Amino acid sequence: MSEQLALLPAYLTAHLQLTLFALLAGSAFSIPAGIVIARARRLERPVLAVASVIQTIPSLALLAIMVPALAALGMRSIGFLPAFIGLTLYSVLPILRNTVTGLSGLDPAMIEAARGVGMTRNQQLWRVEIPLAMPVILAGLRTSTVWTVGIATLSTPVGATSLGNYIFAGLQTRNLNAVLVGCIASAVLALVLDGLVRALGGALLSRRRAPLIAVLASLAMLYAYSGVTFVRGLRGASADRVVVGAKTFTEQYILSDIMAGRIGAATGASVEVVSSLGSTVAFDALLSGEIDVYVEYSGTIWATIMKRASAGVDRAGVLEEVGRFLADEHGVELVGGLGFENAYALAMTRRQAESLRVGRISDLVPHAPRLSIGGDYEFFDRAEWASVRDSYGLAFAEKRTMDPSLMYQAVASNQIDVISAFSTDGRIVALDLVVIEDDRRAIPPYDAVILVGPRLRRERPDVVAALKTLTGTIGADQMRRMNLAVDQDGATPAAVAQEFLRSRPISER
């Protein structure tokens, strides 16, 4: 628990930055836009319709869409920016709608009185319409505030640190403490910010100076803190810093911590870990220089990026071709294999495999029409699945996409018959699952390899050398044990990584 709480200041600060800046940008757009719409009623329908459509996009998808969108524009596509833009878009509707409603719902007698005493159009707006509509506008702002705090937890997969780091990593590594800390912290933050906006409304309404100053001072302090920490964060992001990326599963968290630890110890460079990146987000981020290094799997590059046929290739050949492709096409260096393969594999419980006499995927084919299969978020969209399906002619009765950790529980409790597992997953041992042999080699090999981006490759040969010391040091067994230590025994990835580094100091080589 104390390990988790130690992360709180950083996560909370990042979450606060995202939320406050997005709300500021959202209000800065929505309130003036609402004022314009309230005057030019023709615009009301189209503008509110667009805002409503944005609102109906699932929030996680909206944030994820920002990544390729920004990349297409040649902008920083992971981290703060996509999360900030997504959250800003999301915050617009409640504020905009309430501004329009607040202004257009005013008593016409008030407007006429304002005109009658000789106010110009602007004076009417500032002295009468906005003050009278303020309670409704602030109610919209409160709704946006609570939403934004909540949705900001979904910034983690696009590479922005937030309280969502607790939740995503906690769900992946089955660390309920982390999930709990993340949820409670974001709930408390939502309540505090909501309370501040409510207090602002109360202070404006009571028209007493002291409470208004107190609320404005609190808000100003929060913004100043967020701004200062944000700018300091940008400054800290000097060319010197090495950014290690991790995808959204336990093994990646452990490996990123191992790499970060090794780089730090060997070169003294300051290292930052950006965790919980989506699979293709990680590769794009490497190309754009937003992360410098991460662990990829040779088959993923082979199938997803090179779009090569999955079937019938050998491990060494794939590794070599992938390395050449990355260097030639993208200037990315494949430093080397870590020493294990983490392949997609179909797995089922030992009991069921034995009762159906399934050892190879070929054996599974006749049973498939009566079985269900679960896959992680990407599995069914990947070339590997198409390859397995087509090479064997597999047709399952039911296909479900699930969260990986829930998927394992589902297969262990017989709610699903077959799952897409990773061959190094500690849970295969822990839950007594068996990996079904890919007898037609429909799935390509998945050597875990360290990829280094163009900038790091060029500028920091010492870091590349430090990473080289890790090649061939982790066997499949060891990786499975390390995964199990996190997934089952509740160790943190950082602790497991440290343990590994202690057991293999550089000098030993």
Place this chain on the structure above:
Amino acid sequence: MIETQGLTKQYGQSTVVDHLSLSVAEGELLVLLGASGSGKTTTLKMVNRLIEPTSGRVLIDGEDAGTLDPHELRRKIGYVFQRIGLFPHMTVGENVAVTLTLLGWDSTRAAARVAELLELVELDASFAHRQPSELSGGQQQRIGVARALAASPRLMLLDEPFGALDPLTRDRLQQSFLRIRRQLKLTAIFVTHDMVEALVIGDRIGVMHDGRLVQIGTPAELLQFPADDYVRQLMNTPKRQAALVDGFLEARAK
């Protein structure tokens, strides 16, 4: 002081005010009397350009109101609203001083003027710090009158100002208004549908019907020489009502 020439307002096909020409002399109070929908309020609002006329013009001291800046024009003309229209987010004092603020008065000078005005409308100076919602309807409309008078206008427009008040309060406010009017020698146009109020308040009465000015004259002229049946019936209303009351009282006495 005020003259309207062929003042007309049309909304699409319907003519709300139809070629209305009249004049109000300096210091005179003209009542526009008519049923609802007769165009009297529209006429009033065209004087300070809350409504722009379709055709015709309004002359104020010989100057075409259509050529003046509408905001400056309105600041120079006191306007009392039918629905009072005090701003709920401002104190009573801020409401009274609202035109002064628009004219750029500093706060000390404005506060002194507010105190003067509250006294004029027979309210205690402490009212300045209260919220409009704490006031009774009669008190609110006194504030409405004070607000209209803030910038010392020579011309006042009043749109059924006492119509929503109970009879006793209305009576007191009418008396207060008459006193203020004499004291300040105001020129005013006063819209009402209440025959008795028109007779009590007006120097002259203009009767409106279906957007047209049917007859204009002193109360005595209208009573003696009604221009048509409509005016005659209208003028007879108070008498008819009084007769009804008398009859009722006699019946009770027997």
